[in-house]
Amino acid sequence: MAAIEIEKLVKDYGDVHAVRGIDLTVREGEVFAFLGPNGAGKTTTVEILEGLRRPTSGKVRVLGLDPWTEGRALLRRIGVIPQEFHFFPKLSPREAIDLHSGLFGVPSRARELLEQVELTDKADAHYDTLSGGQHQKVGLALALVNDPELCFLDEPTTGLDARARRSIWDVVQRLKSEGRTIFLTTHYLEEAHILANRIAIINEGQIVATGTPDEIIRQYGRPERLRVVADGGLAAQLRAKFGFPVEVVGDAIEIQVRSKKDSVRVIDFIESSGVDWQSFSTEQDTLEDVFIRLVGRYEDSNGPAGPSGGGRA
Amino acid sequence: MNPKRIAVYFVAFAKGFLRNPMGLFFSLIFPVILILIFGAVFSNAGSSKTPVTVENLDQNSPTSQAFLTALNQTGVLTVNLVGPQPGNFSDYLAKQSATAGLVIPDGFQADYLSKSPVSVLVFTNPTAGSASGIVIGAVTGVVNGFNLHAANGTPIVSEVTLNVGSQIYTYIDYLIPGLIGFSVLIAPMFSMVNISSTWRRDGLFRRLVLTPLTRAEWLTAALLWFVLLATISAFLLIGTGVLLFGAHVSITLAVAPFLVVGPVLFVSLGLLAGSVSTSPESAAVIGNVITFPMMFLSGTFFPVAEFPQYLQTVAHVLPLYYVIDGLNAGMLYGNASTALMDVVVTLAVAIALFVLGARAFKWRDE
Numbered sequence: 001m002a003a004i005e006i007e008k009l010v011k012d013y014g015d016v017h018a019v020r021g022i023d024l025t026v027r028e029g030e031v032f033a034f035l036g037p038n039g040a041g042k043t044t045t046v047e048i049l050e051g052l053r054r055p056t057s058g059k060v061r062v063l064g065l066d067p068w069t070e071g072r073a074l075l076r077r078i079g080v081i082p083q084e085f086h087f088f089p090k091l092s093p094r095e096a097i098d099l100h101s102g103l104f105g106v107p108s109r110a111r112e113l114l115e116q117v118e119l120t121d122k123a124d125a126h127y128d129t130l131s132g133g134q135h136q137k138v139g140l141a142l143a144l145v146n147d148p149e150l151c152f153l154d155e156p157t158t159g160l161d162a163r164a165r166r167s168i169w170d171v172v173q174r175l176k177s178e179g180r181t182i183f184l185t186t187h188y189l190e191e192a193h194i195l196a197n198r199i200a201i202i203n204e205g206q207i208v209a210t211g212t213p214d215e216i217i218r219q220y221g222r223p224e225r226l227r228v229v230a231d232g233g234l235a236a237q238l239r240a241k242f243g244f245p246v247e248v249v250g251d252a253i254e255i256q257v258r259s260k261k262d263s264v265r266v267i268d269f270i271e272s273s274g275v276d277w278q279s280f281s282t283e284q285d286t287l288e289d290v291f292i293r294l295v296g297r298y299e300d301s302n303g304p305a306g307p308s309g310g311g312r313a
Numbered sequence: 314m315n316p317k318r319i320a321v322y323f324v325a326f327a328k329g330f331l332r333n334p335m336g337l338f339f340s341l342i343f344p345v346i347l348i349l350i351f352g353a354v355f356s357n358a359g360s361s362k363t364p365v366t367v368e369n370l371d372q373n374s375p376t377s378q379a380f381l382t383a384l385n386q387t388g389v390l391t392v393n394l395v396g397p398q399p400g401n402f403s404d405y406l407a408k409q410s411a412t413a414g415l416v417i418p419d420g421f422q423a424d425y426l427s428k429s430p431v432s433v434l435v436f437t438n439p440t441a442g443s444a445s446g447i448v449i450g451a452v453t454g455v456v457n458g459f460n461l462h463a464a465n466g467t468p469i470v471s472e473v474t475l476n477v478g479s480q481i482y483t484y485i486d487y488l489i490p491g492l493i494g495f496s497v498l499i500a501p502m503f504s505m506v507n508i509s510s511t512w513r514r515d516g517l518f519r520r521l522v523l524t525p526l527t528r529a530e531w532l533t534a535a536l537l538w539f540v541l542l543a544t545i546s547a548f549l550l551i552g553t554g555v556l557l558f559g560a561h562v563s564i565t566l567a568v569a570p571f572l573v574v575g576p577v578l579f580v581s582l583g584l585l586a587g588s589v590s591t592s593p594e595s596a597a598v599i600g601n602v603i604t605f606p607m608m609f610l611s612g613t614f615f616p617v618a619e620f621p622q623y624l625q626t627v628a629h630v631l632p633l634y635y636v637i638d639g640l641n642a643g644m645l646y647g648n649a650s651t652a653l654m655d656v657v658v659t660l661a662v663a664i665a666l667f668v669l670g671a672r673a674f675k676w677r678d679e
Contacts, residue, residue, distance in 0.1 A: 052519055052677045072525070080523050086515035090332035091325060102321030103524040126332070142520075 001064065003028045003150050003181040004049060009058035011044050018044040020205035021058070026183055026198075031176050033196035034185040037295055041205040042185040043083050046154050049183065050080050063150060076104070079143030083154040083185075085135055089128035093119055093138045096127065100145040113141040117171055133164025140171055150181045157191060169195060189288050199287075201294055208294045213287050220294060221285030226255045226263045228270060230277035241269060254283075314533065318526050323534040330504070330538065340500035340542050344492050345549055348485075351614065352558045355484040362391045363444045366411040368402055369394060374422035380433075380455060381417075387451040403436055412441045413448040428463060482645060485558040489550055490640035491613040493568075496546035497575035498608060498633050501539040505583025506600035508535075509674060510593040522676040532580075532671065539576035547572055567643025567652045574656065575636045578663035582632075584670035612637045632662045 004026035011019040019041045026032040036042050047053045049062050051071030060067060065074045087096055094110045101108035114120045117137040122130060127138065136156055143151055153172065157165040172195050175182060186192055192199050193213050201209040201216070209216045228234070229252045238255055239246045242265075245256040257263050263282055270277055285293075330336045365384070371377040381392050398405045406414040414436035424431035435452050437445035461468060512518050521531065547568065554560035586603060590596035610624060611617070611633035617625055628634045639655025642648040 050523065052522065071522075075523050075525065078523075082516050082519055082523075084516065085520075086517055087520065088325070088329045088517065090329045095325065095328065099321060099325040100524060103318055103526045105317070105525070 001028065002026060002061075003030075003063060004032075004183060005059070005061040006045075006049075007059040009045065009048065009060060010056045011041075011048060011053065012056045018205055019048075019055075022202070022205075022207055024200060024207065024210070026181065028181050029179050030197040031172070031182040031184060031195050033192035033199045034183065034202060035187065035189065035192045035199050035291070036185075036202035037187055040202045040295075042187075042202055043154055045202070046152055046183065046185050047082075050078065050152055051075065052082075076146055077149050079146065079148035079151045081136065081139040081143050081151075081153050081156055083158070085139035087127045087135070087138060087142075090126050092122075092124045092126055093130075093134075093141065094123045096138055097141055097145060100142050104146045106146060109145070113144055116144070116174070117141045118167055131164075133160045133167070136160065136164070136168060137171075140168070144175075148180065150183065151175060153182065153184045155185055155187070157186070157188065165191070189291055193287055201291060203295045209290070217285055217287060217290055220290045222289075223256050223258060224260075224263075225283045226257050226266055226280060227283055228253050228255070228267075228277055228280040230270065230275060234270065234273070234275050234277075237273065238266065238269070242266065257282075314527070314530055315525075319530050319534045319537070322526055322531065323537055326534055326538055336500070336504060339503060340496060341546055341549065343499070344496045344546055345553055347495070348488060348492050348550055348553050349557070351488055352485050352554065355488075362389055363441075363447050364391045364393055364412055365448055366393050366395055366406060366409065366414045367417070368396075368398055368414070369417045370397060370419040371417050371421035376422035376425050377417045380421075380459065383455045383458065384415075384451060387454060389447050390451050402434075406436050406438070411436075411438065412444050413437050415448075415452065425459070425463065482561065483558075485554055485560045486562055486645055487616055487641065488614070489554045489560055489562050490644050491615075491637055492550050493543075493547045493571075493640055494575070494611065494633055494637035495608065495613045496550070497543045497571065497636055498579050498604065498611075500542050500546075501576050501579040502583045502586075502600060502604050504539070505535070505580050506587040506596050507593070509584050509587025510590055510596035513588075513675075514593055518676050528671075528674070528676050532584075532674075536577055536580055539580055540573050543572045543576050562644040563647070565643050565647070567649065568640060570656045571636050571639050571643075571659065574659045574663050578632055578636075578659060578666055581663060581666035581670035584674050585666060588670065588673035588675070607631045607633045610634075612641075632659060635659045635662075 002025045004024065006022055006024040009019055009022040009024075010017075022041075022045060034042050034045065044053065048055050048060060049067055051062075051067035051074055054068045062074060063077055067074055091099065093114060097110040097113055098108045101110075110123070111120075114123050117140045119134060119137045119141065122134055127135070130138070140153075140156070143153075156172075157168050160168065169191070172182060172184070176195070182195075184192070184195060196213070198210070198212055199216060200207050209220055211219065227249075232248045232253065235246045235248050235253050238244070238253065242255070242262075244258075244262070244266075247254045247256075255266055257266065260282070267280060330340075367381065369377050369381070381394070384390050385392050402414060402416055414434075416434040416436075418431060418433070421431055421433075423429075433452065433456065435449060437448060439445075551560075551562060551564060554562065582603065583600065586599045587596045590599050606627075610620075610628050611631045612628065613633070617628045617634065617638075620628065635655040635658045639652045639659065642651035642655065
């Protein structure tokens with residue numbers, strides 16, 4: 001059985017169409033990343049899955065339950081870190097876990113959970129004295145109090161520094177190895193690439209691509225390119241000889257090839273033509289290139305990324 | 314409703330509240346500070362006498378002495394005798410910022426004994442307010458007595474002064490029920506306005522909605538906390554009033570319903586104000602607009618009966634008025650029927666506000 005099934009999900013806020021017909025299936029035991037720019041509809045979707053919002057139309061099943069009408073049965077089986085997690089400022093992480101355990105009616109595993117999220121040294125510090133990364137760790141620990149089969153992590157590392165981000169990733173990897181299903185929303189490509197088995201890219205309320213990172217690159221990326229630093233005059237010869245699209249980019253020539261074999265033939269030709277050339281490389285689109293092509297922009301915490309030159313393959 | 318969850322959440326809520334210095338200050342410490350200040354300032358208000366500066370120009374005459382003794386015996390004036398002043402006595406009084414003045418003319422005794430008309434001069438200070446009336450009334454009373462005596466008349470109608478109730482109430486006795494009403498209002502109102510608006514903004518309710526705690530359980534825990542807080546505050550106020558100021562209030566069962574229904578009422582009102590507002594800032598404004606007039610006009614610091622008529626009318630539509638009126642009826646007068654009426658009014662308003670507040674207060678968005 002699928003952990004999450006979404007069919008034709010629509011959510012409007014008045015005239016604003018936040019989610020415009022999403023179909024999605026998340027398998028049991030996988031880490032599924034929901035990737036999209038800010039305002040794409042990620043949080044709205046995940047909040048509908050958690051039972052926090054009522055869908056305008058469409059069918060949603062989470063662990064076989066309707067989140068809006070069967071939320072009370074569902075909440076015992078899921079763990080959630082809401083976006084921008086906040087907690088009672090004057091309670092400590094240990095007290096927060098004790099409180100949640102009490103509400104769920106399960107024995108408190110405060111020590112174990114604090115160890116798991118690497119927060120043991122701050123166990124008794126008031127929440128309002130903790131850093132952003134530590135706040136998220138409290139959120140993670142609380143999400144695990146009821147030993148959930150399915151975890152929703154809504155932008156768990158937004159605004160965190162690289163170190164805090166890595167330590168959250170470690171915890172997510174551990175949850176994955178324990179066989180839990182994880183639904184992760186993020187606008188960090190690296191995070192999705194590292195953690196997720198499968199990815200859905202959402203933009204303006206619609207899913208524009210689904211699959212493993214490699215599948216998405218293969219399907220939506222440009223073909224492999226051979227890049228040779230050589231005199232631009234070579235471009236016309238190559239075009240005439242092979243019929244591949246050839247472009248002059250700066251001091252280099254980019255030849256769109258269909259395979260590695262094509263690359264070898266092209267290099268053979270250049271070498272035998274006696275033209276002076278310096279270096280060559282093959283290039284392939286990264287997830288980031290594909291994302292930019294599909295969404296039109298990519299912003300991470302360091303501000304907008306420059307135009308893609310393509311990564312080295 | 315799961316009692317165990319309510320208990321677990323109650324403990325966490327109480328911890329959060331007690332660790333917040335603002336909450337603790339306004340709910341428990343501030344009312345005690347108020348009783349200390351108001352108690353110290355006004356504790357002698359009932360027995361205070363109006364000072365009168367007296368220039369006796371008929372010195373050493375037994376009649377003028379008798380006149381001043383009679384003035385002192387009215388119990389409302391203190392005679393401050395000054396020697397003959399050069400120049401205008403009115404100017405002297407103004408320079409001394411005196412409340413009132415009196416001049417007994419030279420030859421007062423001689424004129425009195427020979428039954429020639431003679432006048433004592435009374436000076437009043439327009440800024441002294443009701444004190445002027447007290448002085449004129451007291452002097453008139455003594456003058457009438459002297460006239461009657463000179464005419465060999467016998468008083469026909471005499472007056473006997475009695476106190477209302479079985480004992481003498483002082484300001485502090487009225488202040489205690491008022492300040493209990495104050496704490497019943499302040500802690501739940503300010504806390505709930507703040508909680509229902511900022512917790513919504515910070516997503517704390519969404520955090521709770523993902524646990525088995527229900528909205529009803531959450532509200533019950535909060536209500537229990539504010540009932541406990543109001544009860545502690547009431548005992549602190551009564552203790553301070555009785556020990557430091559010798560207050561005469563009695564702790565009767567009639568107090569209990571107000572310590573329960575009062576917090577329910579103001580928790581609901583705070584919840585309603587916080588839930589209908591769009592931001593914590595606007596919630597705070599709405600909360601203050603409701604709270605401050607109610608705080609001053611419901612008989613918290615001064616008895617409503619001393620207000621001008623139109624303000625009394627306003628007071629009668631404020632729910633806190635009925636809480637304080639009922640507490641007065643229960644703690645001072647032992648008037649069970651008035652207390653019961655006030656409980657009924659408070660309860661009716663509390664139920665109505667609770668229904669509205671609970672409807673406006675959302676755990677999750679549509």
